[in-house]
Amino acid sequence: MPGPRIRSYARPKKGTIKRLIKSLWKHFKFELIISLITLFVSILVNLCGSIFASLITQVVTNAVIEGAPHVFTGSFNASLLNIIPLKTNLTQLLIALSCIYGLGVICSWTWNRTMAVVTQKYLNLFRIKMFSHMQKLPIKYFDTHQNGAIMSLYTNDIDTIRQLISQSLPNIISTGVTVIGCLMVMLFLSIWMSLVVILGTVAMVLNTKIIGGRASRFFVAQQASVSKVEGAIEESITGLKVIKVFTHEEDSLKDFEKVNDELYGNSTKANIAGNIMMPINGNIGNFMYVFIAILGCILYLTPGTYNLSLTGFREVSPDVFYGLLLVPFLMLCRMFTNNIGNFSQQVTFVVMGTAGASRCFDLLDEISETDDGYVTLVNIKKNPDGTFEETSERTRDYAWKHPHKADGTITYTELKGDIVIDNVDFSYDGKKTVLKGVSVYAHPGQQIALVGATGAGKTTITNLINRFYDIADGKIRYDGININKIKKDDLRHSLGVILQDVNLFTGTVMENIRYGRLDATDEEVYEAAKIANAYDFIMRLPQGFNTMLSGDGANLSQGQRQLISIARAAVADAPVMILDEATSSIDTRTERLVQKGMDQLMKGRTTFVIAHRLSTIQNADYILVLDHGEIIERGNHESLIEQKGTYYQLYTGAFELE
Numbered sequence: 001m002p003g004p005r006i007r008s009y010a011r012p013k014k015g016t017i018k019r020l021i022k023s024l025w026k027h028f029k030f031e032l033i034i035s036l037i038t039l040f041v042s043i044l045v046n047l048c049g050s051i052f053a054s055l056i057t058q059v060v061t062n063a064v065i066e067g068a069p070h071v072f073t074g075s076f077n078a079s080l081l082n083i084i085p086l087k088t089n090l091t092q093l094l095i096a097l098s099c100i101y102g103l104g105v106i107c108s109w110t111w112n113r114t115m116a117v118v119t120q121k122y123l124n125l126f127r128i129k130m131f132s133h134m135q136k137l138p139i140k141y142f143d144t145h146q147n148g149a150i151m152s153l154y155t156n157d158i159d160t161i162r163q164l165i166s167q168s169l170p171n172i173i174s175t176g177v178t179v180i181g182c183l184m185v186m187l188f189l190s191i192w193m194s195l196v197v198i199l200g201t202v203a204m205v206l207n208t209k210i211i212g213g214r215a216s217r218f219f220v221a222q223q224a225s226v227s228k229v230e231g232a233i234e235e236s237i238t239g240l241k242v243i244k245v246f247t248h249e250e251d252s253l254k255d256f257e258k259v260n261d262e263l264y265g266n267s268t269k270a271n272i273a274g275n276i277m278m279p280i281n282g283n284i285g286n287f288m289y290v291f292i293a294i295l296g297c298i299l300y301l302t303p304g305t306y307n308l309s310l311t312g313f314r315e316v317s318p319d320v321f322y323g324l325l326l327v328p329f330l331m332l333c334r335m336f337t338n339n340i341g342n343f344s345q346q347v348t349f350v351v352m353g354t355a356g357a358s359r360c361f362d363l364l365d366e367i368s369e370t371d372d373g374y375v376t377l378v379n380i381k382k383n384p385d386g387t388f389e390e391t392s393e394r395t396r397d398y399a400w401k402h403p404h405k406a407d408g409t410i411t412y413t414e415l416k417g418d419i420v421i422d423n424v425d426f427s428y429d430g431k432k433t434v435l436k437g438v439s440v441y442a443h444p445g446q447q448i449a450l451v452g453a454t455g456a457g458k459t460t461i462t463n464l465i466n467r468f469y470d471i472a473d474g475k476i477r478y479d480g481i482n483i484n485k486i487k488k489d490d491l492r493h494s495l496g497v498i499l500q501d502v503n504l505f506t507g508t509v510m511e512n513i514r515y516g517r518l519d520a521t522d523e524e525v526y527e528a529a530k531i532a533n534a535y536d537f538i539m540r541l542p543q544g545f546n547t548m549l550s551g552d553g554a555n556l557s558q559g560q561r562q563l564i565s566i567a568r569a570a571v572a573d574a575p576v577m578i579l580d581e582a583t584s585s586i587d588t589r590t591e592r593l594v595q596k597g598m599d600q601l602m603k604g605r606t607t608f609v610i611a612h613r614l615s616t617i618q619n620a621d622y623i624l625v626l627d628h629g630e631i632i633e634r635g636n637h638e639s640l641i642e643q644k645g646t647y648y649q650l651y652t653g654a655f656e657l658e
């Protein structure tokens with residue numbers, strides 16, 4: 001079994017956070033302003049709360065010293081940061097404190113709620129943006145990116161962005177403001193004691209950088225391991241039958257154990273580092289608390305040292321020192337260290353969120369499929385004299401509408417289905433040549449069959465006609481028009497394609513057939529099913545055309561799925577058809593029946609048929625034999641048999657190519 005899917009965990013691009021914030025701001029200015037205002041008010045409330053707490057201490061201390069019995073009603077001296085003298089009592093202070101905290105609750109509820117709503121709305125937009133951009137990406141993108149990795153952008157990575165926007169960024173803003181606010185007040189109260197706080201902070205930052213950095217690295221590695229585990233599970237579910245057939249359950253388990261062990265290792269290291277960081281920071285904070293208390297007392301007992309405090313008070317009584325300086329300072333210090341701890345916790349989420357956002361932006365930055373086409377497909381009404389005019393009705397006659405930029409005129413070319421591939425070379429990856437000098441001339445109404453061994457390049461030719469991949473200018477012409485000039489949607493509208501891999505979607509049989517042309521009536525769907533010879537088996541399904549198909553049509557046989565895809569092409573009723581191995585899984589008896597329907601479908605239309613069973617293409621106007629990307633023989637069945645070349649050998653030898 002191939003190894004599990006591995007996502008690339010390249011460093012996040014620079015400026016990712018800036019880009020994220022910019023795009024948030026673009027969509028939710030009003031909400032973000034409300035959020036920021038209420039966030040700032042909540043921070044202010046917290047700071048005020050601690051100042052009020054110190055006022056309460058002063059009042060209570062004074063009440064005790066003055067021996068007054070009416071601490072709730074009496075009037076006591078207090079001072080706001082030793083600047084504004086106040087005469088107040090406990091009742092007034094408690095009412096003020098309640099009002100302040102009440103306001104705090106309202107603000108904090110508002111910003112939390114607003115951020116939660118903004119985040120979800122933003123992620124909703126983000127997912128839609130990614131999905132719609134993904135649909136515009138060239139097929140090449142999906143050749144080079146694994147499904148699992150793309151899918152986990154929508155789950156894992158989006159979730160790290162949620163964490164970043166709704167928790168980490170607001171937390172960092174609030175922490176930053178609180179820390180600065182605390183520091184200013186602390187400096188105001190005592191420079192010496194603030195110095196202890198600053199030293200302690202340096203230690204905490206170092207701890208965060210060293211141990212937190214380690215944790216972040218392992219958390220990002222853990223994310224990579226999660227996606228590997230997801231890949232292994234996904235692969236073993238999709239390949240379940242193959243695993244069972246070859247009895248590889250043991251190996252599959254071993255593969256799983258390997259990635260699971262890696263996840264275990266990374267998560268353990270990440271969590272150990274993460275869990276150590278917080279207690280270390282917490283203990284640094286506790287030490288600071290004790291140091292400050294001791295330092296405060298030393299300062300108090302050493303005359304002449306207060307002048308280092310900006311408050312400039314000296315020779316104060318112990319109660320003033322205690323209530324006005326030490327208690328508020330210690331409270332602020334607690335708040336300060338809590339916030340620094342909080343900040344260090346967010347670092348990991350920021351690293352993970354930035355990495356996730358960077359990968360999502362990478363998807364959005366992928367260059368979408370270019371479409372410089374300006375020639376469009378229009379319905380026309382034919383007049384008896386052979387002329388025609390454009391109409392909005394569905395007439396089943398079409399023309400290419402070709403506006404000329406130079407003189408502003410428009411010319412119409414009737415769609416005939418003349419497709420010329422002129423000496424095309426092609427490579428998927430720019431290294432290995434897949435097609436060499438391939439020329440195909442399909443005249444209107446002709447049936448062109450492509451045969452050749454597996455990997456010869458048959459599907460590749462059709463990939464170029466419907467422009468899944470682009471080639472250099474001018475090599476493929478459709479009714480004389482360079483297909484690069486035709487709008488991709490219109491080009492594909494003109495082609496009824498049955499792809500080699502049948503894809504059915506979750507929905508009813510009716511809906512799956514109607515996928516070929518969304519405005520088809522029920523009768524048209526029934527008709528198409530009859531052409532494809534699918535009608536009978538569909539009617540035998542439990543709910544007939546209303547039977548739900550799920551899991552890519554898992555409840556149908558391979559041949560039945562092919563019949564539905566033929567019906568889908570029949571309902572599309574396009575003027576040119578491309579049928580890639582349309583009947584490969586159908587039994588020979590049914591095939592003969594389907595062939596009749598297909599002949600009817602192909603009548604009058606240019607058709608490219610790819611078939612391994614040569615019996616199905618004997619009536620083709622031209623048969624092209626491909627070998628390693630080159631056309632080695634061409635002609636109709638009889639002339640090729642006469643040539644007695646490769647085709648003859650294939651036909652007389654095995655009837656089937658390998």
Ligand SMILES: Nc1ncnc2c1ncn2[C@@H]1O[C@H](COP(=O)(O)OP(=O)(O)OP(=O)(O)O)[C@@H](O)[C@H]1O
Binds near residue numbers: 428454455456459
């Ligand atoms: N998306 C792709 N990226 C790179 N190489 C590709 C891609 N698709 C096909 N090829 C290569 O191009 C060559 C031709 O493939 P193609 O699918 O055209 O073969 P085919 O003739 O349709 O074979 P089959 O009969 O098995 O369907 C193969 O060698 C294949 O490895």
Ligand SMILES: [Mg+2]
Binds near residue numbers: 458459460500580
């Ligand atoms: Mg093929």
